[in-house]
Amino acid sequence: MNKLLLTALVLGLAGCSLFSSKVEANANITGSVESRCIVNTDTPGVYGNPNAYTLTTTPASGGQKPIVRFDVSLANAYYAQVSYPTSFSSSPSLSDTVAWTGAVAVSQSSGSDFDGYQTASTTTGALRQYAMAHAGTLWVDVQSEATYGGGQQKAFPGGNYTAVVVAECVAQ
């Protein structure tokens, strides 16, 4: 009788250990599918210097327009907002004024749903806002130009100039 009980106990423990080792071997991978907006910095911009007093991202002047991509997974959940620069974040010492101009425009999208987005967008100063009424992807490029000398066409001092484009996803 004792032998029978002992055998059952041993078999039970062995079964438990097999079971527990199986549980420990599991590696969980968790994830979620939910509303989200992703800001992608697809292309960094470059300023061209077509003349002494202008820095511009226009490709014809040796510049490169920065391109931002917004991926939105749920319709009517986010505003995509992009602002062109209105100051340098780093530059040589500048004694005269810099005049800034810029433009933000849709360059590409993932479907025809986005066709009217540029027309429907709104602006506040340097910021342009797109109401993301559809799930999908929107590419936005930014034109930026800085002119030195307050209309006197003075030459920019030599050195490196950096300006910041702000790309935002704001929940509606």
Add this chain to the structure above:
Amino acid sequence: MCRSVILWVLLCTSVAAHEMTPTYPKWSVTQIEGVHKTTMRMFNKREDVKYYEIGVFDKEWQPIPFVTDYKILKLDYLSHVKFDVYISSKNVGRAEYICSLSKLRGSKETKTMIASKICSRFK
């Protein structure tokens, strides 16, 4: 169907991206009286960015005091982080947005840099 596939491919192949969820967080009570908290998640797929600044704002984009482990979070490339934001219960009704803003390094080139910002909203 085709559009969904394209969107998924795009979402999975982002080159340099900044992501924060949930879109609509909720405040929950804590064990400390007068303090509420919410939990956010972030993912950094921007190789050029290692730090993100967290902010809580009201409807007029005025800052609201809050507490986190770090106001500027270090988030390595391809890393996820889950962080708690604590706020005084008296400000729960005022808090409208919680945002993360990429912190950019200085550059020695003549170029434009892109700062990314994502704001979730309390509804």
